[in-house]
Amino acid sequence: MDLDEAQSHLLALVEPLAIEHVDIEGTLGRYLAAPLHARRCQPMADMSAMDGYAVAEDDLAGPWRVIGESAAGHPFTGTINAGEAVRISTGALLPSGGRAVILQEDLHRAGDKLTLAGEAPSPGNRHIRAKGMDFPDGHLLLAAGTQIGPAQAGLAIAAGHRHLPVCRIPRLTVIDSGDELSSDPEFCAEHQIPASNGAMLVALARSLPVDAKRNGPIPDDIEALVAALEAASDADIIVTSGGASVGDHDLLRPALEAWGARIEFWRIAIKPGKPLLIATRNRGARRQLVIGLPGNPVSSLVTAYLFMLPVLRALLGAADPLPRKITIRLAEPLKPGGARREFLRARWDGETVRALSLQDSGALSSLAASNVLIDRPAHAPAALAGDDVQVFLLQNGGIA
Structure with a gap:
């Protein structure tokens, strides 16, 4: 199965989680479960955008008599008539009768006498934020599925909201398996490797608001694997690393079947990451x-980036859960691609991108040195320095 078909098939299996209403400060990183409409207009009345003096619009030549002050949070309660001015600060309400704000640096004041010393604003309302300038009452501000960041949280509060509807946080269990894995990286025998995948995958998942925990390493034993799966029965999504291939000790598939899961599809036409497995199990309603991710660390992280993160975003209610690509120029040539779609570890310097020389699926050093993945189509022709290529950003799960 090709990547796009596999992602589409997988996302079609995702069922939305229950909606809860959460205090806005607790929704950062989550996604709106319903459209957000304004409960008030912003601003609620005409306001000054600058420090200066408010005057009548037909009285921009002066002189004026200063009759009071309108400060932010402390409005002037009278009315401005011709020949009168009110000292006004940024964010203060425009007094009744005020139609223009003249900047303080364009005026000269002596006592309560005010004269024009520079230029009057043109048009007269140039320094006024009109009522509803930002948004009117009832306006659609954010669509369902929008991720809530600092700006979106601030907008929601400004629009009169204290709580937001979001899907509950997904529960994830990561299981890494393999007799060769050592749980202690400080005491690792010659025939072992430190069990890094589980911690790496949990760290990747926690780039989103997810309740993630790890179980492992689990030995290559069907009963032990079934027990680990059963221990994760409360999880919305289980991610395994290792055991999904076709070797004599790759026992994930029979363990899943023994546990009662259904294999949805297996093996994807990508490199790294071919032996990926997707299964489902009905748990109540x-x-x-x-x-099931491959055991090689690079394959595991790349497939988690392409499959685990989109599922978590979909469970959280994202409108567009797949990672986005950008186009960047190559710094160095690339050889022709192979029969599978390939994801090359690469380094982007802000202008051009360069594929790293070490692309072995077990090489964590080049993975850690990468900040993008170059997306090479199957049977891609050779590319020259200066050619455009598409890349996935590794920071922030490719959503930045």
Whole structure:
């Protein structure tokens, strides 16, 4: 199965989680479960955008007599008539009768006498924020599925909201398996490797608001694997690392079947990451998802980026859960691609991108040195320095 088909098939299996209403400060990183409409207009009345003096619009030549002050939070309660001015600060309400704000640096004041010393504003309302300038009452501000960041949280509060509807936080269990894995990286025998994948995948998942925990390493034993799966029965999504290939000790598939899961599809035409497995298991009224990732660390992270993160975003209610690509110029040539779609670890310097020389699926050093993945189509022709290529950003799960 090709990547696009596999992602589409997987996302079709995702069932939305229950909606809850959460204090806005607790929604950062989550996604709106319903459209957000303004409960008030912003600003609620005409306001000054600058420090200066408010006057009548037909009285921009002066002189004027200063009759009071309108400060932010402390409005002037009288009315401005011709020949009168009110000292006004940024963010203060425009007094009744005020139609223009003249900057303080364009005026000369002596006592309560005010004269024009520079230029009057043109048009007269140039320094006024009109009522509803930012948004009117009832206006659609954010669509359902929008991720809530600092600006979106600030907008929601300004629009009169204290709580926002969001899907509950997904529960994720990561299981890494393999007899060769050592749980202690400080005491690792010659025939072992430190169990890094589980911690790496949990760290990647926690780039989103997810309740993620790890179980492992689990030995290559069907009963032990079934027990680990059963221990994760409360998870919305189980992600395994290792055991999804076709070797004699790759036992994930029979363990899933023994546990009662259904294999949805297996093996993807990508490099790295071919032996990816997707399964489901009905748990009461809900469907539990299992993503079986390869055991090689680079393959594991790349497939988690392409499959685990989109599922987590979809569970959180994202309108567009897939990572986005950008186009960047190559710094160095690339050889022709192979029969599978390939994701090359690469370094982007802000202007051009350069594929790293070490692309072995077990090489964590080049993965850690990468900040993008170059997306090379199957059978891609050779590319020259200066050619455009598409890349996925590795920071922030590719959503930045």
